Amino acid sequence: MTDKSPPEDAPKTTAELEAEARERARAAMAGQAPEQKTPPGQPEVTRFRKPAGRRTLLVSLLSLALLMALALGGDYFLAALKNGDEKTIDAAGPPSAGVARPPRTDLGMDENPFSLFAPQKPETTADNARPQNIAPPSPTPPVLNKAAALADGSGNVAETAQSGTTRSAPSEPRDSAATAREPHAASTRADGDQDNPGVAKVTGVRRLNLDPDLYIPVDRYIPCSMMRRFVSDVGGALSCLISEDVYSASHHVKLIPAGTVARGVYRTGALQHGRGRLFVLWTELRTPEPGSLQIPLVDTQASGQLGEAGIAGWVDSHFWTRFGNALMLSTVQDVAAAASDSAPGKDRNTDYTENTRAATAEMAKTTLENSINIPPTMYLNQGDIIGIMTGTDIDFSSVYQLRLKTRWYAR
Template sequence: MGNDAAAPANPYANQYQRSAEPDLDASAPSLQSSELRQMNRRALFLLGAVVLLLLFLAYWMVSGVGRKDERAKPREEKVTVADAPTSMTLPPLPPAAAPAAPTPQPAPQPIPLLPTSTAMSARPMPAAPSGPTLLQRRIAASNIDTGNREPSNPLAAAGIVGKKLPGDADSKPTSAQSLPHPDTLMQRGTYIRCVLETRIVSDIPGFSTCLVTEPVYSFNGHTLLLPKGSKLLGSYSGGPTGDREAVIWDRIITPTGIDVNMSSPGIDNLGGAGLPGHYDAHWGKRIGSALLISLLSDAFKYEAAEHGPRNTTISNGLVTQTPFESNTAQTIQNLANQAVREAANRPPTVTINQGTVIYVYVTKDVDFSGVVARS
């Protein structure tokens, strides 16, 4: 009894009443019978289309295989032999006609001889010799000018007399001789492999050194001529026109104290003339300097035209105003033209870093017979 009386007096009892549980299936979609029928029809239609497609593919594959078999069958060759020609009976020849009797020929009449004077008068007179033609006169004149020269040669007309043609042989036979001192000879065409010890910059002519990395032997391979570590000394003139720099190596010093004088060019690893390096044409500097000076000139011209005094000219009732011409702008424009000319005349720069592997082509035979005993 006491609890029932205290319950209505509690003001928080209504806040803690349990709410009704929500129905989750209330908003679930449901299919009607008409929709089920439509879905069944669509499914049957798609199933029928798939079955028809499979049947068509099966028929196409079977017919294709049959056609291939028909094409693969070899054709039968039928050999037909023509019948022998039948003998034809020719009609009999007509009887030969009797030879006709020869007709008597009349006796030949003697031909009367004409008198000598009449025969001479009847004979036509020979034509008078005509003068030489224009072509003959020109040929005779050319023969007179040339004198007692040899007959005309088609090679002389072509202007190639004295030049050796690919098929011509020299009149003087060449002689073969044995190489002198093959044990101590470094023949022409030898490659010397070395590594650059100094950096090459083609802007200014300079000198360079290179260290041999592979030993060089004599012609027959019996004698060591240039040991590993030999130093090559060379020079370059600068001012290249392409991406290669021409370096001439004129001296070799071996670790054993042998000094070799030669003049041989540097080549790349495939034998191309010159040493390839980093090519810089200075296009950025060429365009940048001229563009900067031109912008300054345009700025001065604009300021002079906008804020400078104007020259007013009145002629025949017409008033003409000429903008102010700045001498500073003209001077800057001249500087821009000069910068463009100097940049255009600047040669490109080829840079070859130290440590680059290069080759030297020996251009003449070098005989080590006088110093090989010291090595």
């Protein structure tokens, strides 16, 4: 037998061939890519960071320089314009004293648009003081007043037009005699307005001239609670306590402090049958001490919690007091009549209860007449809430003065 040695070039497996191919491809890719070195101690991601630029800083500096240039240029331009105007005024010079300016005739054309004020009297000089023969003005043709025509219908249109012409006449210049007759003309115009109630009238508007921080406006609702029990049988005074602060019209200044007492009056018999509210009139307010103030109230009425006029409470109509006695007497009369009818052998001559029954009926009638007019009674307990509705503006400018409060951070 002959011994054979194994062949030196044995065939490679598929896995070995695939590993060699992968190595060759990796070597080829590594040779093509540029070599990039990462600084020591830095992560691999720092290789992809873009180089820092100074574009933002340059843009900011250029913008700042442009703004400074615009500011300096604007100041220089305004100064040049002002100097030019001053030179023009100096070159013009003051007007000469000998040259008379033409008078202006269009001043104050809108000062008296509705002819509400009397025209000014023309000045009298030596030239026009001499008597002149002035021809009377020609009569103004009648003008149709459409408002009066619509108000009065088809009648009296000519008279209305004539009155309109008469009212337009005072706008012309008049002499002293015409000025003296002005009150009579005003009364004539007032009578003419009353004759035509459908014609629109001019209503004057005035300012209050009140400091909004120092007055309480009209129709301001102020809640208060009853201090004592209220019974309306006897007229007299009542009082209530204001339990919250009342501020001015601007809601910035406290004018009436909490604890102020309101005093009012009421009359006997003001509450009638079928009504559930009583009229009460407030007369004054008293602020608490120290520095107590007496605040008079004018046309100030009591109101409910929602502003309704009058105060409401529990009302006793006195029904049994008014009708109980009459019902009792009527019942007694009916019982006597029933007893007399049930008696046997009764006739007109033997009915001895007739006079008693007639007297009882008369007594019941008199009792009803005396008690039917008893007025109802209203009751209010302590602590019930009622309201005060101011009737006029209450001005505190003569009592209080305002000053600016210094803040703690401004000291």
